Amino acid sequence: MSGVGRGELTDKAWAVIGPLLPEPGRRSGRWRDHRQVINGILWKLRTGAPWRDLPERYGPWKTCHERLRRWTTDGTWELILARAQVYDDGQPVEWIISVDSSVVRAHQHAAGARKKGDLPGGVAIPAADGEALGRSRGGLSTKIHLAVDGRGRPLSVLLTAGQAGDNPLLFPLLDAIAVHTSGRGRARKKPRMLIADKAYAHDPTRSGLRRRGIPHTIPERSDQVARRAAKGSRGGRPPTFDPHVYRQRNVVERCFNRLKQWRALATRFAKRAALYRSSLLLVAALIWLR
Known part of the structure; x- marks a missing residue:
């Protein structure tokens, strides 16, 4: 594909992502190019525009939306992020991990998802925690829980309702980390420092x-x-705390800033928590592949 547009997949990113996408199914008619479809999804995430306003150069908006949903159910987005995390760019994972959360406002269109989690076309996406929508101080909102490595690159992402606490999600967030190496063996999960x-x-x-x-x-x-x-004296000694190490925690704040440069991530429009999280995973993979 010649002439990469603003915010679209670079050749380097496509070389990593392309081989991981499912093969086109057997059907009549022309199968829409996967790269064109993902670029359409990225345009929607970057602008925050409604799906129906997708430019014609990306094909039918329903095609982009449908593949976002289907690749959510089959784990394709998780696979893409996992592969991006081990992409050999000369900067391996830095295992000083920082965790934090950030609340994003949910647009009124994010409410009203079907209760059973079934989407048109027979695609089923399980609901999670009431679709991770709740009432916080700012109104209807979702909370993003994020773990990043020492260079501020996303390792795991979880969602809860906006009013949920941070601490209960710490261990699930750590358990969701799984970075595979190029060789054989188990994925690494344990940080050198949290x-x-x-x-x-x-x-x-x-x-x-x-x-x-x-x-x-x-x-x-x-x-x-x-x-x-x-x-x-009965109070015991204070826990070990290194203020110099703690200064490195700003990498997680910077990662949130990078994610929220995408307007459809800074404000949640998706009704399904699973689709919103898939959007986060896609952008997280691009952060690794920059």
Whole structure:
């Protein structure tokens, strides 16, 4: 394909993504090119425009939407991100992992998904936590939980309703990390160091990390400091905290900024949490392939 447009797949990214996409099915008529379709999906994510406003150069909007849904159900987007994470660009995964969450406003069109999770055309997408929509201080919203490596590249992404807490998602977020190497063997999941903010400063969380053998840098909340001080010598020693290491946590904030440069990620329009997460995974893969 000649003349890569703004925000479209580069040749380098397509060389990684293309071989992972399903083969065209047996059907009459011309099969729409996969690269053209993904570029259409990226245009929609970049602009935040309705699907029906998709430019004609990307083909029918229903085709783009349908493949986004089908590749959500068969795990194609997860496969793309997993392959991008081991792409040999001379910068391997940095296992100082930072975690955080960010709330995004949900447009009114994001509400009203079918209760059974069945979509037209026989495609079934399981509903998750009420489609990860809830009421937070800013109104109808979704919370993105993100783990990134030391260079700010996404390792795992989970969604909850906007009012959900951060701490309960820490271990599921870590369990969702699986980076395969070029050789044989199990995927690596365990970080060399975990950095998180005060939202994760809970004693059971610290105990769980110690049982897993994961060193961590998490600051204490002010109420924890006061409670320990009130107990005097019985309060024990404060948890280990390295302020120099903690400064590296800004990489997760920068990753959120990069994700939210895509307007359909900064505001959620998708009714299905699974489709919104697939959009996040696609953009996350592109961050790795830049």
